């Protein structure tokens with residue numbers, strides 16, 4: 514059960530709905546994640562998108578957006594990745610005519626990284642602010658190369674990062690659910706969100722895959738011709754080591770589902786920064802005991 518958001522959408526009465534197919538899409542895009550000068554600065558990115566409202570919220574100023582989409586990024590200490598992400602993705606999401614905002618959920622404690630729990634925090638905190646219909650959960654190191662891959666939430670949960678340059682633009686395995694996913698607000702609540710118990714690298718995505726199957730939902734994928742991504746090259750942080758418990762946790766995904774997730778989520782928000790380009794939520798996830 515979620516509290517009412519601070520604010521809800523109020524598009525002017527006399528506006529028409531945006532078109533089903535956004536007219537400004539370009540298709541394949543030039544994306545360069547290895548620039549000698551590095552990505553633009555946060556302030557340059559903000560200058561490039563003057564219509565951004567506080568916290569990196571944007572919506573078309575000429576039609577009623579069809580989709581209110583919160584983009585949630587699990588994050589710790591990847592500023593260069595975040596700047597590349599913002600520098601490309603704001604423009605793309607605007608051409609897609611979404612009513613969207615970028616929420617960066619920043620794990621500020623010293624425990625192992627917990628991607629899935631950060632996504633749960635992002636969901637709850639975003640829902641306190643606005644009446645989002647749709648969530649896109651997004652690794653910070655992936656940038657979309659074709660704006661025809663629309664960041665919307667169709668009738669079933671989706672795995673969006675289908676074709677990534679690092680994996681020769683092929684799906685790694687049929688049940689993969691890592692990278693970028695989308696779910697409607699209602700689906701996410703029905704699934705009890707992600708598990709909170711995956712500390713360190715791996716398994717949290719497979720656990721969500723299991724939840725979706727157990728809930729008798731289907732997983733959709735956009736076509737690999739448009740769902741194309743570049744991944745920024747990176748090493749794995751020593752604070753995000755492969756989690757040795759992931760295999761045993763995955764054996765009881767089903768029995769944990771009703772008690773491990775949104776309804777057992779505990780965390781402490783340390784600060785919420787509404788920057789021009791994104792909302793940064795500093796969070797202490799507590800102990801992995």
Ligand code: UD2
Pocket residue numbers: 586587588589590591626628651652653654655674677690691692693713714715716717718748749750752753
């Ligand atoms: C894969 C998955 C990812 C997740 C992970 C296992 C794909 C394309 N990606 O990513 O979704 O399931 O395996 O947990 O399938 N991060 C930080 N700071 C850190 C560590 C992680 O910001 O110190 C964030 C960041 O958004 C990053 C994401 O967590 O993109 C996933 O971590 P990763 O990129 O190190 O792991 P990777 O590429 O193996």
Ligand code: MN
Pocket residue numbers: 652654744747
């Ligand atoms: Mn990665």
